Amino acid sequence: MNKVYLIIIIYLLGVISCGGERSNDPVAVSDDNLKVALQEIIDFSLIPAVDSFAQQTLKLSESANTFCATPTENQLTALQQNWKNAYDSWFRLANYVFGPLDDDIIFPTYTFIDSLRLRGTDYLNTVRVENAADINGTHTLDNRYFSNKTFQRVGLLALESILFETTSSDRSTAKPDIVNEFQSSSRKCEVLQGLTEQLQTHGQSIQHSWKVSTPNASSSYRTQFLDSTLDDGSDPISTLLTQFQAHMEYLQKRNVATTSAKLSQSAWQGISAAIDEFSFFLSGTEETSISLLSLMTAGGFQISVEQINSNLEEVRLSIAAKNPDTLDIALGKLDGNLKRDIPDGLKVDLGINFSDGD
Amino acid sequence: MNKQQIMNNQQIMKKRQIKNKQIQPSLDTQNRRDFMLAMLSIGVAPLHLSHSKSAMASTQQLTQQVTQQVSHRHQVSAKKQTTLISAQGKTDDQYGISWIHPKTGKTKTVLTGFRGHGLSIHPLKTNTVVMYSRRPGTQGIEVNLATGQIQHRFKCQSNRHFLGHGCFNESGAQLFTTEADYHSGQGKIVVRDGRTYEPISEMNSYGIGPHDIQLMPDGKTLVVANGGIQTHPNSGRKKLNLKTMASNLTYIDIESGNKIESVSVAESKASIRHLSITEEGSVIVAMQFQREIANHNRTVPLGGIHKPGAAFALFPAPDTVISRMKDYAGSVTYNNKTGIAGFTSPKGNIAVFWNVHTLEFVGHHSLQDVCGLVVSKNQRYFLLSNSFGEIRHIHATTLIEDKSKRLQSPKLSWDNHMVVVNT
Numbered sequence: 001m002n003k004v005y006l007i008i009i010i011y012l013l014g015v016i017s018c019g020g021e022r023s024n025d026p027v028a029v030s031d032d033n034l035k036v037a038l039q040e041i042i043d044f045s046l047i048p049a050v051d052s053f054a055q056q057t058l059k060l061s062e063s064a065n066t067f068c069a070t071p072t073e074n075q076l077t078a079l080q081q082n083w084k085n086a087y088d089s090w091f092r093l094a095n096y097v098f099g100p101l102d103d104d105i106i107f108p109t110y111t112f113i114d115s116l117r118l119r120g121t122d123y124l125n126t127v128r129v130e131n132a133a134d135i136n137g138t139h140t141l142d143n144r145y146f147s148n149k150t151f152q153r154v155g156l157l158a159l160e161s162i163l164f165e166t167t168s169s170d171r172s173t174a175k176p177d178i179v180n181e182f183q184s185s186s187r188k189c190e191v192l193q194g195l196t197e198q199l200q201t202h203g204q205s206i207q208h209s210w211k212v213s214t215p216n217a218s219s220s221y222r223t224q225f226l227d228s229t230l231d232d233g234s235d236p237i238s239t240l241l242t243q244f245q246a247h248m249e250y251l252q253k254r255n256v257a258t259t260s261a262k263l264s265q266s267a268w269q270g271i272s273a274a275i276d277e278f279s280f281f282l283s284g285t286e287e288t289s290i291s292l293l294s295l296m297t298a299g300g301f302q303i304s305v306e307q308i309n310s311n312l313e314e315v316r317l318s319i320a321a322k323n324p325d326t327l328d329i330a331l332g333k334l335d336g337n338l339k340r341d342i343p344d345g346l347k348v349d350l351g352i353n354f355s356d357g358d
Numbered sequence: 359m360n361k362q363q364i365m366n367n368q369q370i371m372k373k374r375q376i377k378n379k380q381i382q383p384s385l386d387t388q389n390r391r392d393f394m395l396a397m398l399s400i401g402v403a404p405l406h407l408s409h410s411k412s413a414m415a416s417t418q419q420l421t422q423q424v425t426q427q428v429s430h431r432h433q434v435s436a437k438k439q440t441t442l443i444s445a446q447g448k449t450d451d452q453y454g455i456s457w458i459h460p461k462t463g464k465t466k467t468v469l470t471g472f473r474g475h476g477l478s479i480h481p482l483k484t485n486t487v488v489m490y491s492r493r494p495g496t497q498g499i500e501v502n503l504a505t506g507q508i509q510h511r512f513k514c515q516s517n518r519h520f521l522g523h524g525c526f527n528e529s530g531a532q533l534f535t536t537e538a539d540y541h542s543g544q545g546k547i548v549v550r551d552g553r554t555y556e557p558i559s560e561m562n563s564y565g566i567g568p569h570d571i572q573l574m575p576d577g578k579t580l581v582v583a584n585g586g587i588q589t590h591p592n593s594g595r596k597k598l599n600l601k602t603m604a605s606n607l608t609y610i611d612i613e614s615g616n617k618i619e620s621v622s623v624a625e626s627k628a629s630i631r632h633l634s635i636t637e638e639g640s641v642i643v644a645m646q647f648q649r650e651i652a653n654h655n656r657t658v659p660l661g662g663i664h665k666p667g668a669a670f671a672l673f674p675a676p677d678t679v680i681s682r683m684k685d686y687a688g689s690v691t692y693n694n695k696t697g698i699a700g701f702t703s704p705k706g707n708i709a710v711f712w713n714v715h716t717l718e719f720v721g722h723h724s725l726q727d728v729c730g731l732v733v734s735k736n737q738r739y740f741l742l743s744n745s746f747g748e749i750r751h752i753h754a755t756t757l758i759e760d761k762s763k764r765l766q767s768p769k770l771s772w773d774n775h776m777v778v779v780n781t
Contacts, residue, residue, distance in 0.1 A: 108678060352773060
């Protein structure tokens with residue numbers, strides 16, 4: 001009799017051991033797995049994007065100081081490259097315009113970095129006039145002065161103008177002419193340093209909020225975001241999907257490829273950085289264990305995943321060809337993926353579809 | 359706006375309220391219901407109400423006569439419970455009307471089979487609400503909140519569809535619904551029997567796509583938001599006339615159906631859609647800007663105020679605020695106590711507030727997919743709802759949320775509009 005019990009127990013143990021989830025099982029769409037994927041997106045994609053922007057703006061500020069000590073063509077080349085790196089890192093971060101980047105309803109930080117992002121309005125003439133007034137004026141160019149400037153007059157665009165063209169009426173883009181202006185006007189360097197310092201301050205502030213604490217709380221935005229304890233009641237995954245969708249829509253509808261970074265001709269590189277980040281968001285990085293696309297595949301949405309990858313490839317080909325027309329179409333497809341296929345595949349609720357006319 | 363300004367505004371509003379009460383009987387819903395109960399208590403049945411002008415006048419006299427009895431009865435009656443009501447649901451099988459008692463958090467849902475939009479509290483029938491289908495639906499229902507039963511279903515006539523809103527006249531004997539004649543494209547105000555909802559007659563809305571409709575404080579005038587956008591059931595919600603669209607705010611005489619005044623905002627692609635009326639008779643409008651057809655990239659204010667006979671005043675705000683609303687204001691309400699108007703933008707995940715006297719932007723509250731917006735019965739709060747089943751209380755003066763009053767009904771998805779009633 002005891003043997004019979006023993007056999008039954010062994011049999012039951014065997015059955016039980018065959019159940020459960022193992023590390024090599026395909027992932028399934030579940031709340032727990034979605035939480036893991038979300039945390040990995042934040043830690044392996046978003047936070048590195050935040051760090052990268054903070055680092056690049058710091059480098060830009062440091063190289064501005066180096067350049068101003070001895071303005072040479074070589075130093076200008078290095079400085080211009082640092083601006084391009086900061087611009088690329090911004091486009092990566094610009095997928096996440098919420099929280100620390102969108103911290104004030106009237107003066108959101110992101111507009112002070114990239115004024116184009118607000119409504120697609122090109123403020124190049126505004127920064128040209130402003131820079132010239134600062135260089136030719138006699139007023140004090142201290143930190144307070146620059147921190148009080150409106151968003152249309154600062155940020156990457158104001159720096160692009162001062163680094164990639166002369167302030168004189170001919171708007172020369174020749175490096176010797178630009179260096180010559182810096183050599184003959186110490187105020188031009190003060191403007192450059194003031195603007196880079198402001199940008200660096202924003203980079204550090206965003207990093208601090210995401211990683212250490214926000215102005216109104218003792219915990220980091222990362223913690224509040226992942227714990228879903230933000231006051232606006234936002235759900236993390238739907239916030240991320242909505243933000244990526246908004247960025248794709250912005251890149252498409254505001255003709256960023258032809259409007260942004262015209263002097264440095266960096267727009268395509270910036271868009272490429274934004275798409276790389278989108279790819280990390282969907283497919284993960286080398287450190288990722290559960291990606292959004294792997295969850296979709298496990299949930300039976302393989303066709304949608306293939307379609308998304310195909311659309312991403314289409315965007316990359318358009319970027320490589322620098323073709324704004326095909327980019328417009330391809331970004332529109334990704335926009336559709338973000339609105340429908342991805343939320344459906346992840347069983348994420350984006351809320352009611354409040355349409356015009358309701 | 360500082361605290362002193364708010365207090366001054368409150369004092370001014372209080373004086374105005376007192377003044378208004380002296381010259382006309384109170385016409386709020388509660389008193390109408392009390393009035394009907396009092397009528398029954400003195401043997402006057404609601405069926406005696408007529409649509410004629412003289413009958414309306416005698417009704418008002420009677421209201422004044424019974425006011426004292428009502429006041430007394432009100433003092434001894436049990437404390438009433440606040441109920442928030444809204445269309446609800448995300449899918450065909452979930453669409454319904456739901457209500458929640460904020461104090462207990464208890465909810466009730468009645469499935470309707472269609473997506474609802476605007477609601478009206480019935481002035482004659484206790485615990486009764488009418489809900490209209492969302493454009494371009496063709497159904498409406500009357501629901502009893504006490505029994506949870508749909509008491510009436512009504513439909514549009516052929517070649518017509520609802521546009522989402524309606525309102526009763528003062529006596530509750532007539533219901534006015536905004537509808538579209540989809541053959542001619544013309545907007546219509548259909549006059550219905552307030553009990554059976556059968557059409558009695560109809561008026562021109564004096565525009566295309568009439569959406570919200572409200573009764574002015576004089577009880578004789580309707581104000582209609584002609585959104586200007588034409589749709590046809592065969593093409594769903596597709597906008598058929600964006601190039602030529604022309605929105606207006608029109609005042610109509612209830613008796614004659616004649617147009618009293620029609621006004622427009624300067625921006626032709628701004629569609630006036632929702633309304634809130636102040637006690638003084640000014641009309642606050644919420645708009646939706648048709649960006650896809652606009653020939654410029656400027657931000658367009660989505661809120662404004664119109665006083666009959668005067669020009670429109672738009673609520674200005676920094677570009678960043680208007681930009682955040684993403685060209686879409688979903689609901690509007692006005693707090694007579696504080697002089698503050700609230701607007702929601704579900705696309706921008708935000709509720710924004712302006713002082714209507716100073717036209718100052720005075721505050722905001724971020725909430726994902728927020729759209730429902732109403733002032734609490736005691737006017738202490740703006741109440742917000744969203745499609746994730748949340749309800750929040752925003753203090754009407756400070757515009758700071760009272761987090762202790764948060765409500766969450768995860769299974770519910772509150773839709774565009776919310777109304778409040780004491781049951």
